[in-house]
Amino acid sequence: MDRVVNGDPPVLSIKATGRGSYQRTRLDAFGFSERFLTRTKAHFGFVTGDLVRAVVTKGKKIGSYLGRVAVRSSGS
Structure with a gap:
């Protein structure tokens, strides 16, 4: 019987960041x-996260450098 060898499959790195704030003030x-x-x-x-x-x-x-971005409307 033949075997299928997949080596090292790529890993997806994700993290839940929520939905933001619905509050408008x-x-x-x-x-x-x-x-x-x-x-x-x-x-x-871009979106935060x-x-x-x-x-x-x-x-x-x-x-x-790799990092998580925090967006602002001003761009700062």
Whole structure:
């Protein structure tokens, strides 16, 4: 009987990050609306929790970095 050998199959690395906040305003200590939140959950093609890779080619911290992104509407 022949055997099928699959070697090392690729591993999918994922993590649940939730659905974000449905709340559209932030409240102060007295319960009044203080800030208005953005209506969209994605900015610049990214959503919070996306894995991104940054490749730094110049400077003191040269290398490749992998991390989780936190999106903001301002882009900061």
